[in-house]
Structure formats: C-alpha cells, structure tokens
Amino acid sequence: MIQIQKSFKDQADNDYGTLYLVGTPIGNLEDITYRAIRTLKEVQLIAAEDTRQTRKLLTHFEIATRLVSYHEHNKQASGSELIRLLIEGQSIALVSDAGLPAVSDPGADLVKDAVEAGIKVVPIPGANAALSALIISGLPTDRFMFTGFPPRDKKPLAEWLTRLSRQEGTLMMYESPHRLKKTLDAMLEHWGDRRIAMTRELTKRHEEAARGSISECLAFLEENPPLGEYCLIIEGAASGSGDAGDNGEIWWTTLELEEHVAHYENEGIDRKEAIKKAAQDRGLPKREVYNAVNR
Structure with missing residues (x-):
C-alpha cells in the first residue's frame, strides 16, 4: 500500500510529531543553515550520535533543547523510545556528528521505523562531505555512487572491490587514516591505476585535496602520512574493453x-x-x- 507524506500539512489521521533530519556542519560552523538552527530550537528533543560533539554545536548557537543519545550501540532501545515519543506528539531532530544524518550511520534505521509507523520525516538539508569532495575532485559528476566505508578485512575488501569494479560512475567513499594505504593498495591491485582525489579536513583550516593516480597518491602518502578522516573520489570503470556491444553482450563473456x-x-x-x-x-x-x- 502506497504511503503519501505531505510534509507541511497536518496529518488528519494522527497527532504524531515530526522527525527532522538536520544537516550539521562538517567542519566550519558557518555552514549551518538558518533553518537548521530554528528547527533545533523548536523541537522537543535532539537525538545525537555523539552528545559531547553536538553539545559544542548547541552551545555555540545558544540552543537549549534537551539532548539524548542515539548511536549504533543503543539504537534498538533508544530507537523504540524515540518512536514512542514521536507517536505521543513530540517532534525530534536527528543529527549526526557532522553532515547529513542517516548517511552511513544508524539514523537510517530510525527513519525506516518512523516511516513504517506513519510518522512524517522531514529533511533539513546541509553540508555533506562526500558531495563536497565530489564537486572539487575534477572527476565526472554526471553519474556517481556513494559506497560508505570499505570493509576492514582483506578478503571482504577484495570481494567488495570486485563487486564495484564494473561501476562506470564515479565512486565516493569514506576511509580512516590508519586504513587508507591498505585500501589504496587493494584498489590498485583490483582496479588498476585509476584517477583519484583524496580529500580531508573539508571546510576546515587544513582542507586538502590530493589529485592524481592511485599510485601517485600512494607515493604522496609515503612522504605525507595520512591525517584526519578521508573522503575518496575514484573514477569509475573505463568505458572500452569491458563495455557491452551492440547486442548488449560484453565481448569477452564467451571466452575462457x-x-x-x-x-x-x-x-x-x-x-x-x-x-x-x-x-x-x-x-x-x-x-x-x-x-x-x-x-
């Protein structure tokens, strides 16, 4: 059964509150919107991935709204309680540590539960690290795919890279500094020496984008050890040898x-x-x- 949400009209069939997904700065506090600040002030509750981090933001903008914790390790208990409060009529703002909530974080589970319960879910747009990195990468932006964090272990990482190897759109992913070299080494082995942009500290004082081939970026990291969280933008599979022919069949599929x-x-x-x-x-x-x- 189709479900229709009219975000800015009263729901005639219930008195539920609204779940707002509020984008917060990814570094520079000036990147928050007027609407985000107003929403954070008006809701009854703010659910945050890291209350310590979010409290700094709220203090800076003099927002006194009650703050509660919602993260990967308490999402089942906390999520059901938040849904109960929404059904009772309270409106809640969900925020992540930085950027848009529900992107590579447990907020997606809360959104799913809210939608299933008939609760309005309203986006309050803001900064996003992956898209910010994409638009400064110099790589194609007409088609792209966000892939989250690569797997940590060698075998799952190899399988993950294999599944993505034929994606022709530009790939976007996050990676931590202590796993960056290992991930790039695996990409070079499985994908070849594609073009890449390694971005870090986006919107902050030390914002940096390193653009080149994967091998060139690995050489750069030998002289410049990774610092901070990275957003990687990698060109997609080259159109050519692996493309389908006029009949839609890839040329090498019949070959040993x-x-x-x-x-x-x-x-x-x-x-x-x-x-x-x-x-x-x-x-x-x-x-x-x-x-x-x-x-």
Missing part, C-alpha cells in the same frame, strides 16, 4: 580466461599487462587470473 588474455596479447600487449587488463574486465584479482592461465 586464457583466450581473454590472448586477445590482448594479439593486440601487442605484453602478457603481464594482458593478465592485468583481463582481471580488470572480469573484476577478478590479478593474482587469480595469473594462476589460472599459468597452470
């Missing part, structure tokens, strides 16, 4: 791995590079293709 590699060798490419290109086409680890064709 050895034939796929031989195709590139017949074009004058050396065997090592041919194996690399075949691996990229198929979204396979280069080592797996190498082992298969050199048995």
